[in-house]
Amino acid sequence: MTSRRTPNLMRRWLTQALLPLAAVACSLGAQAAQPLKVGYSDWPGWVAWQVAIDKGWFKEAGVDVKFEWFDYSASMDAFAAGKIDAVTMTNGDALVTGAGGAKSVMIVLTDYSNGNDMIVAKPGIKTLADLKGKKVAVEQGLVEHLLLLNGLKKAGLKESDVTLVNAKTNEMPQVLTAKDVSAVGAWQPVSGEAMKAVPGSRPIYTSADEPGLIYDGVAVNPASAKARRADWIKLVKVWDKVVAYIEDPKTQPDAVKIMAARSGITPAEYLPLLKGTKLLSLSAGSKVYVKGEGFSSLYGSTKIVDAFNVSNAVYKAPQNIDSYLDPSFTNAK
Amino acid sequence: MIARKLGSFLLPLLVWCLVSYLPFIWHPKVQVEAPGGVDYFQSGMLVDREEFAQQAADMRAQGLALPTGVPANPIYLPAPHRVAQALYTAFTTEPEQKDAPWLHESLWQSIQIILWGFLLSSAIGVPLGIVCGTYQGVGRLSEPFIEFFRYLPAPAFGALAVAVLGIYDGPKIAIIVIGTFFQQVLIIANTTRKLEATLIEAARTLGTRGVRLITRVVLPGILPDLYRDQRILLGWAWTYLIVAELIGTSSGITFFITQQARYQHFENVYAAMLIIGVIGFGSDLLLGRLGHALFPWDRTRDRT
Numbered sequence: 001m002t003s004r005r006t007p008n009l010m011r012r013w014l015t016q017a018l019l020p021l022a023a024v025a026c027s028l029g030a031q032a033a034q035p036l037k038v039g040y041s042d043w044p045g046w047v048a049w050q051v052a053i054d055k056g057w058f059k060e061a062g063v064d065v066k067f068e069w070f071d072y073s074a075s076m077d078a079f080a081a082g083k084i085d086a087v088t089m090t091n092g093d094a095l096v097t098g099a100g101g102a103k104s105v106m107i108v109l110t111d112y113s114n115g116n117d118m119i120v121a122k123p124g125i126k127t128l129a130d131l132k133g134k135k136v137a138v139e140q141g142l143v144e145h146l147l148l149l150n151g152l153k154k155a156g157l158k159e160s161d162v163t164l165v166n167a168k169t170n171e172m173p174q175v176l177t178a179k180d181v182s183a184v185g186a187w188q189p190v191s192g193e194a195m196k197a198v199p200g201s202r203p204i205y206t207s208a209d210e211p212g213l214i215y216d217g218v219a220v221n222p223a224s225a226k227a228r229r230a231d232w233i234k235l236v237k238v239w240d241k242v243v244a245y246i247e248d249p250k251t252q253p254d255a256v257k258i259m260a261a262r263s264g265i266t267p268a269e270y271l272p273l274l275k276g277t278k279l280l281s282l283s284a285g286s287k288v289y290v291k292g293e294g295f296s297s298l299y300g301s302t303k304i305v306d307a308f309n310v311s312n313a314v315y316k317a318p319q320n321i322d323s324y325l326d327p328s329f330t331n332a333k
Numbered sequence: 334m335i336a337r338k339l340g341s342f343l344l345p346l347l348v349w350c351l352v353s354y355l356p357f358i359w360h361p362k363v364q365v366e367a368p369g370g371v372d373y374f375q376s377g378m379l380v381d382r383e384e385f386a387q388q389a390a391d392m393r394a395q396g397l398a399l400p401t402g403v404p405a406n407p408i409y410l411p412a413p414h415r416v417a418q419a420l421y422t423a424f425t426t427e428p429e430q431k432d433a434p435w436l437h438e439s440l441w442q443s444i445q446i447i448l449w450g451f452l453l454s455s456a457i458g459v460p461l462g463i464v465c466g467t468y469q470g471v472g473r474l475s476e477p478f479i480e481f482f483r484y485l486p487a488p489a490f491g492a493l494a495v496a497v498l499g500i501y502d503g504p505k506i507a508i509i510v511i512g513t514f515f516q517q518v519l520i521i522a523n524t525t526r527k528l529e530a531t532l533i534e535a536a537r538t539l540g541t542r543g544v545r546l547i548t549r550v551v552l553p554g555i556l557p558d559l560y561r562d563q564r565i566l567l568g569w570a571w572t573y574l575i576v577a578e579l580i581g582t583s584s585g586i587t588f589f590i591t592q593q594a595r596y597q598h599f600e601n602v603y604a605a606m607l608i609i610g611v612i613g614f615g616s617d618l619l620l621g622r623l624g625h626a627l628f629p630w631d632r633t634r635d636r637t
Contacts, residue, residue, distance in 0.1 A: 039500075039582075042595070054431050068500060068582045071591070078581060081496035170595070193597050196408075199380040200373050261429030264592040 035064040036231055038218065039075035039087040042263055044270075044277040045111030045216045046088035050262045051245055051255050052238050063234040069262075079104070079221070085228075086220040091298065092143060092305035094219045094324055099315035104219035107329035108236045109285040109298065112215050115208035116276030117147055118191045120176060121183035123200035128155040130204075134182035137165040137175045141314045143214050144169065144185030146305065150213060151205040173197040188273045211278065212288070212295030215302075225326070233332045236282070243281045246274070282330055289327035298325060338618075346413070353412035360404035370397025379405055411600040420604040423589075436589065440608065443574055443585035446502060450509025450577070451570045455563065458517035463559075465518060466525020467533075467551050476522065483515035488576040500581040508577035513570045520562050528554045557624070557631035564620050571613050 040046045049067060052058060058065050068075075068084060079087035080102035087104075089097070094104050125131065128151045138145040149159055167175045172186040173194040183204065186194055195201050207213055218235075225232060246255040253267070260270035280288065293300045302321050310318050352359050363385040368374035370392045380388075385402060392399050406412075411419075423436045434442065465472040487508050494504030528551060536550040552559075578587035586605055593601040624631075 042592070050430075069588075070500075070582055071579060074495075074580060074583075077492045078495055078500045081492065083495060083500045173597075189596055196378065196597075199378060199384060202373075258430070261431075261433070263596075264429075264589075265596050265598075269596070 035066045036086065036224070036228060036235065037084040038065060038067050038235075039070045039078055039084045040067050041070050041072040041075050041088060043072070043088070043216060044116070044259065044274050045279060047259045047262050048110065048242050048246060048255075048279065049088075051258050052242050054258050055245075057238050057241055058235065061234045061238050063231050063238075065231075065235055079219075082221070085224040086218050088216065089219050090143060091215045091217065091302045091324075092146070092309065094217075095302065095306055095309060095319045095321075096314055097219075098324060099309075099317075099319060103222055104324065105222050105225050105326045106217045106219045106298075106324060107225060107232055107326060108239055108282070109215055109217040109280045109288060109330070110239070111277045111279045112212050112288075113143075113187070113207035114211060114276055114278035115203075115206045116188040116191070116273065117143060117185075117207040117214060118187070118203035119144070119148055119151060119183055119185045119205040120172075120191055120194045120198075120201050121204045122176070122198060123202075125182055125204060128152055128205050129157065131183055132157060132161050133163075135163045135165050135180050136183045136185070137167045137172065137181050138185040139169045140164065140166045141309070141312045142169065144187065145312070146308050147205065147207060147210070147213060148185050149308070150210055176201060188276055192272070206276075208276075210295055212297075212301050213304075215288070215298055219324075225329075229329075233329055236329045236332070240282045243279045246279060286327060286330050289325070289330055349413055352410070353406065356404040360406055362405045362407055363402040364405035365400060365402045367398075367401045369400035370395065371400050374400050379408060408597055409599050411603065415600045416603045416607070419598075419600040420607065423601060423604055436586075439585050439589055440612070443578065443587070444612070446505050446577060446585060447509060447567075447570050447574060449502070450506045450573075451513060451567055453506065454510045454513040454517055454570070455566075458514045459521055459559070459563075462518045462521025463525050463547060463551060463555075465522035466528075467547060472522060476519065479515050479518050483519065485511075487512035487573055491576070491580040495581055502584075504580045505577040505584075508580060509570050509573050512573035512577075513566055516569060517562075517566050520566065521559065524555055524558045524562055525551060527558070557628040560624050560628065564617060564624070567620075568613060568617060571609070574609070 038049075040049055053067055068078075070078060072089075075084075075087050076089060076093060076097050078084050079089075080097055080100060082102070086107075088110065091106065094106060098104060119128070119136070121131070125134075131152075136148060138148055145164075148162075152159065152161065165175070165181060167184070169186050169190055172184040172190050174197065175181055176184045176194045176198045184194055191203070195203075220232060245251045246259075256267045256270055256274060259274070260267040263270065288296065288298045290297055291299045293303075295301045295304070299321060302325065306319050306321060309315055361382055362379045363382055365374045365376055365378045365380060365385075368376060369389075371388045374380070374388070380402075382404070385400070389399055428435055461475070465475060490508060490511055491504070494507040498504045498507055532550060532554055533546070536546055541550060574585075575587050575590070578585045579591070583591075586609065590602055590605045593599075593605070
């Protein structure tokens with residue numbers, strides 16, 4: 001199969017050279033011949049699409065879509081470069097990617113983190129208040145940093161009451177073993193590995209304590225969302241079937257088997273990761289997809305992330321949140 | 334010859350075996366078998382030796398059931414037999430996921446990336462290197478820029494390569510080319526310059542010019558060295574494989590390595606690294622043999 005790729009490469013270069021010409025000549029109908037390209041990566045709410053892929057539900061729904069498996073950050077790079085039509089990402093990262101120039105609209109929510117993101121503390125530290133004056137490692141500007149600030153505020157502390165150590169999320173298990181670091185922030189499976197690395201350490205604050213802090217979904221290139229609206233609606237409809245299949249106790253083992261295979265681990269290892277993710281059916285999603293304040297609204301949550309991003313200099317100007325969120329796909333009858 | 338080469342593998346393997354199988358050498362952890370009365374212990378968990386002793390002492394003082402466990406190495410140092418097992422199962426188990434590639438198919442994919450990258454790089458790099466080495470003027474004109482460019486880290490071109498070449502094999506091959514090409518031109522130009530100047534002078538005196546100078550005099554003169562350079566450069570290309578394959582869609586042996594490392598299945602990671610090492614080393618041995626057959630007059634081979 002792959003030996004035929006390199007001629008393809010040439011063809012692709014040629015295509016790109018001819019693209020400006022083609023764009024003029026191209027009608028909507030010609031575009032529709034291309035399958036939708038969606039980049040997805042290793043997070044339970046996104047791996048869930050694998051169920052629909054393996055079961056052939058997209059074909060049943062009459063939508064031509066190709067899912068491409070990426071590393072998370074590589075998937076956002078590909079989306080930013082305009083090489084894929086949609087990517088699975090968090091509402092916060094959609095703002096970050098958009099601030100860099102690649103705007104998107106989130107057409108469907110897949111889930112919110114319900115415990116998978118956590119602040120893991122060493123034995124002896126029972127609450128966030130115990131962290132006062134101690135060192136906490138997070139990857140600055142990412143969701144765990146936000147989770148920590150949110151928790152500290154509730155515990156009556158300020159960011160300056162702890163010393164932040166900036167480290168890569170993937171390295172948190174090793175960081176937690178360092179003598180002077182009291183806690184780290186990471187998501188699964190890294191957070192689970194951190195707890196294994198320092199026996200007796202446990203989560204003192206998780207995304208389950210603040211449901212809706214981090215929403216995950218499918219973000220689509222606005223041009224594609226407009227031009228291929230009917231196709232995207234069909235794709236969104238398939239999501240309901242996926243959630244039902246995963247949550248039904250009768251079919252769950254089969255679903256977990258498919259998802260675990262995609263991630264390259266055993267179903268037994270996978271189940272706890274799934275439990276830390278609250279999948280949102282379309283009706284649950286549309287309840288969140290309403291304007292409001294606070295974390296129970298996607299708009300409220302995104303506004304908080306936007307303010308966090310600006311205050312941490314992830315980007316300079318606040319984003320126009322309404323342009324990133326479009327409930328009409330989820331609500332389409 | 335082969336025996337001597339394999340012999341040099343024995344020492345590291347011996348050290349690995351000793352550290353893995355003789356508990357008194359290192360084994361800083363205890364793998365819990367039965368948690369006893371300790372609330373957070375689970376069977377299979379790795380804890381520090383001191384922590385385990387502390388908990389055991391606490392349980393004894395409280396009169397609760399004692400935990401049991403065996404000495405173990407940290408998770409990142411699996412024993413040789415577990416790596417061997419992982420190597421075997423990786424090749425013999427059908428991929429869990431429907432129409433996911435088998436390990437040998439992923440490997441073949443990676444090898445193709447390397448070969449295409451190396452071929453493309455050589456197609457331009459070898460002629461350019463020879464010309465730079467033969468004609469001073471060309472060398473002076475192009476080499477400073479190539480010198481500058483070779484310091485730019487190839488992985489830094491990742492996002493750029495995706496933007497230009499798409500998400501599949503194109504950007505991956507491009508990273509291999511960027512990582513190999515600039516070194517290649519300089520190394521080959523240097524090799525060309527080492528050709529005895531008297532040979533070129535004599536040829537010029539006899540009226541050889543242009544293409545004929547290169548094909549009739551320079552190329553035959555440097556061929557064995559050129560071949561050796563290419564062998565080294567092919568190994569160079571391999572070292573860019575992992576960064577190259579992280580770009581765009583996940584594929585090849587890199588997908589296997591990064592995914593298994595994320596879930597800390599280090600025996601699989603070591604197995605995959607071993608495979609890469611064996612393929613690289615094996616192909617180099619073969620090419621070395623081939624070189625002996627192709628260039629029987631090459632005197633430097635006696636020293637290798």
